[in-house]
Amino acid sequence: MNRIYLSPPHQSGAEVKFVNKVxxxxxxxPVGDTLDSFELDIKNYCGREVCALxxxxxxxxxxxxxxxxxxxxxxxxxxxxxIATINPIIYxxxxxxxxxxxxxxxxxxxxxxxxxxxxxxxxxxxxxKLPKAIIPVHLYGMxxxxxxxxxxxxxxxxxxxxxxxxxxxxxxxxxxxxxxGKMGIYSFNGNKIITTSGGGALVSEDAExxxxxxxxxxxxxxxxxxxxxxxxxxxxxxxxVLAGIxxxxxQVLDNRIAxxxxxxxxxxxxxxxxxxxxxxxxxxxxxxGSFSNRWLSCIVINPDVNKGITREAVxxxxxxxxxxxxxxxxxxxLQPVFEKYPFVSTxxxxxxxxxxxxxxxxSNLTDEDFERIFSCLDxxxx
Numbered sequence: 001m002n003r004i005y006l007s008p009p010h011q012s013g014a015e016v017k018f019v020n021k022v023x024x025x026x027x028x029x030p031v032g033d034t035l036d037s038f039e040l041d042i043k044n045y046c047g048r049e050v051c052a053l054x055x056x057x058x059x060x061x062x063x064x065x066x067x068x069x070x071x072x073x074x075x076x077x078x079x080x081x082x083i084a085t086i087n088p089i090i091y092x093x094x095x096x097x098x099x100x101x102x103x104x105x106x107x108x109x110x111x112x113x114x115x116x117x118x119x120x121x122x123x124x125x126x127x128x129k130l131p132k133a134i135i136p137v138h139l140y141g142m143x144x145x146x147x148x149x150x151x152x153x154x155x156x157x158x159x160x161x162x163x164x165x166x167x168x169x170x171x172x173x174x175x176x177x178x179x180x181g182k183m184g185i186y187s188f189n190g191n192k193i194i195t196t197s198g199g200g201a202l203v204s205e206d207a208e209x210x211x212x213x214x215x216x217x218x219x220x221x222x223x224x225x226x227x228x229x230x231x232x233x234x235x236x237x238x239x240x241v242l243a244g245i246x247x248x249x250x251q252v253l254d255n256r257i258a259x260x261x262x263x264x265x266x267x268x269x270x271x272x273x274x275x276x277x278x279x280x281x282x283x284x285x286x287x288x289g290s291f292s293n294r295w296l297s298c299i300v301i302n303p304d305v306n307k308g309i310t311r312e313a314v315x316x317x318x319x320x321x322x323x324x325x326x327x328x329x330x331x332x333x334l335q336p337v338f339e340k341y342p343f344v345s346t347x348x349x350x351x352x353x354x355x356x357x358x359x360x361x362x363s364n365l366t367d368e369d370f371e372r373i374f375s376c377l378d379x380x381x382x
Contacts, residue, residue, distance in 0.1 A: 015248030056187030056200035110148025328356030
């Protein structure tokens with residue numbers, strides 16, 4: 001029985017044409033015409049200047065370097081996320097202050113964010129000072145409440161860096177995620193809605209900032225005939241070969257979004273039928289004004305109102321049928337490596353972790369795959 005994966009890569013066929021062009025030119029170096037064209041593809045899509053990099057993590061790290069975020073600076077960051085959002089903060093010796101989620105989108109709560117800012121100014125986390133950045137995350141492709149977050153940021157003059165790793169193609173009031181703050185980052189990891197195998201991008205309205213990112217990402221080499229360096233740089237640029245994959249993937253991005261949204265609608269219909277049997281399975285909602293790429297379709301299974309059935313029982317039953325599913329992200333403030341850092345709680349992310357599950361969401365799921373998934377779910381919620 002073939003495994004049904006959570007979110008596998010989905011080739012379009014167009015990637016080969018672009019990659020072959022790179023090989024024919026023998027331009028296998030980290031930069032080249034194909035990389036330039038890939039950046040232009042992204043720019044034309046989201047309307048921002050682009051620096052393509054070897055990962056979303058690299059993009060986030062460079063955003064902090066460019067912001068001069070360093071030792072003991074405060075960074076307000078969403079707790080309900082993957083660890084890659086937090087690690088670059090630690091690289092810089094800064095202090096992550098974790099902000100809990102709100103109920104509707106599961107993303108950073110603007111009210112908790114304001115509390116954290118006031119706590120920083122009051123010296124509750126050590127030295128009284130203004131945070132150097134706010135990092136919201138658009139979880140599972142669902143846009144965060146950027147109007148509330150930007151209101152807090154603008155009131156206090158704090159730059160926003162959006163972690164839009166999971167949300168390429170999502171919009172909030174018709175504006176692309178990743179384009180609200182001073183900088184935004186995307187991921188093209190193998191499990192994302194489009195992929196370059198590994199890769200990411202830093203985007204900004206500020207062309208000079210993006211040029212600085214390119215400089216830093218290519219070892220910060222000064223303009224000289226020899227190798228000269230006046231500051232520390234990084235080896236973070238995306239390769240010209242992988243950019244060829246990205247060019248082919250960008251051609252089908254809208255199709256991939258449509259397929260993932262169609263997956264969600266199938267799950268929505270399935271659980272509507274399940275709920276007629278006396279269950280109460282909830283799906284991640286899409287507030288008015290938001291458009292999610294539905295990178296992952298996620299559900300909430302509260303055992304108290306679902307006859308004692310737990311998220312873990314569902315996950316294990318699916319695993320027994322060789323169907324991959326995954327708990328929602330374990331909040332960062334609960335991770336042993338980050339337990340010493342401050343946290344502003346709403347109680348939402350811990351509850352979501354206890355009862356939430358990500359379902360298979362690949363854009364290449366077949367009718368036969370769904371038959372297996374739904375048969376498994378029917379056996380659980382009989």
